[in-house]
Amino acid sequence: PEEERSDIGLSFDIGKLQLQSTPAWFQGAGASIFEKAGFENIARDWRDRANNTILEMSLDIADLEAQYDGPNTFKEAQELGKPGAYALWGINTLANQAPILAVQALGALAGAGAGALATAWTGPGAAGGAAVGARAGWRMGATLGTLATSALLNTGEIYSSVLLETGENRPGVTGFAGLIAGALDTINPGRFLVGKGMGRSYGVWVARKLGTDNAAAKGFLSAMEYAAVEGITERLQNHVEIMTVNYIKENNLFAEYTEWQREELTESSAAGGLLGAVLGWIPGATSGKMILRPLAEEIVNPLEEVETPTTPTPPRRPGFA
Numbered sequence: 001p002e003e004e005r006s007d008i009g010l011s012f013d014i015g016k017l018q019l020q021s022t023p024a025w026f027q028g029a030g031a032s033i034f035e036k037a038g039f040e041n042i043a044r045d046w047r048d049r050a051n052n053t054i055l056e057m058s059l060d061i062a063d064l065e066a067q068y069d070g071p072n073t074f075k076e077a078q079e080l081g082k083p084g085a086y087a088l089w090g091i092n093t094l095a096n097q098a099p100i101l102a103v104q105a106l107g108a109l110a111g112a113g114a115g116a117l118a119t120a121w122t123g124p125g126a127a128g129g130a131a132v133g134a135r136a137g138w139r140m141g142a143t144l145g146t147l148a149t150s151a152l153l154n155t156g157e158i159y160s161s162v163l164l165e166t167g168e169n170r171p172g173v174t175g176f177a178g179l180i181a182g183a184l185d186t187i188n189p190g191r192f193l194v195g196k197g198m199g200r201s202y203g204v205w206v207a208r209k210l211g212t213d214n215a216a217a218k219g220f221l222s223a224m225e226y227a228a229v230e231g232i233t234e235r236l237q238n239h240v241e242i243m244t245v246n247y248i249k250e251n252n253l254f255a256e257y258t259e260w261q262r263e264e265l266t267e268s269s270a271a272g273g274l275l276g277a278v279l280g281w282i283p284g285a286t287s288g289k290m291i292l293r294p295l296a297e298e299i300v301n302p303l304e305e306v307e308t309p310t311t312p313t314p315p316r317r318p319g320f321a
Helices: 007-018 021-036 040-065 074-080 083-119 124-128 130-166 171-187 189-195 200-210 215-250 259-286
Strands: none
Touching: 007 040, 007 083, 021 040, 021 130, 021 171, 040 130, 074 083, 074 259, 083 130, 083 259, 124 130, 130 171, 130 215, 171 215, 215 259
């Protein structure tokens, strides 16, 4: 008999299995290169390896998902409609994302370390000293490391979706789509929208009511901002994946989404929002005192009577009618 496993363990293992899609893309890219070079037998072998990797990954994931006791998708949690169902879905989602987050963190650290070493005595380091150069290189390297890691992970995910739904080996198209999706993690369209003031009035009002030194208030505001940012980013990345599949299937980027694809968009938005809220709470709650800039306009309650100042009439000068 198979050993019973917890939903958290199943989710974590599924997250690890999903990482296999990136090596499969490299196999597919190798097959394309060998094919163009005229080595048909080698190209066929590499293409078969990529197909087998993705097929085995999808079958293993399906087997693990069949062992779930609780809800593992946002739709299942909605159908149950209980707070406990949403909690179980959230725990499973975080466990599923843990291996992916670990790989992204390692990529960012590797890029940061390489950037710090490269600029410690060159570039900014030559003018301001090794410490100044290392700090500048650390920030730049971390950004590039995050971009590269996210692009590779998104490329693998898009490649696996294309291969499963169309059966075609398209490493070039999926690699370009993965780069676009990965860039969204550094461009951060959600943070751009939040920075433009959407919801800022509410955030400042909550902060003033709860107190700028209140850890709960800071954590709440930071969690809500990160939830909005990550929810928007994950949804856009999912759009890139779906449009790539539609492009290869029908040569039409804006083909009508299937019901499954629409459910996938909802799942990615909810998972991104949850992950952003959890990760955003930590820096918010542990940060220093919040500095609140004044709102651009004071919000006046229309139900309150506001006294309108009147300008006194100047006295008449004698001799004028």
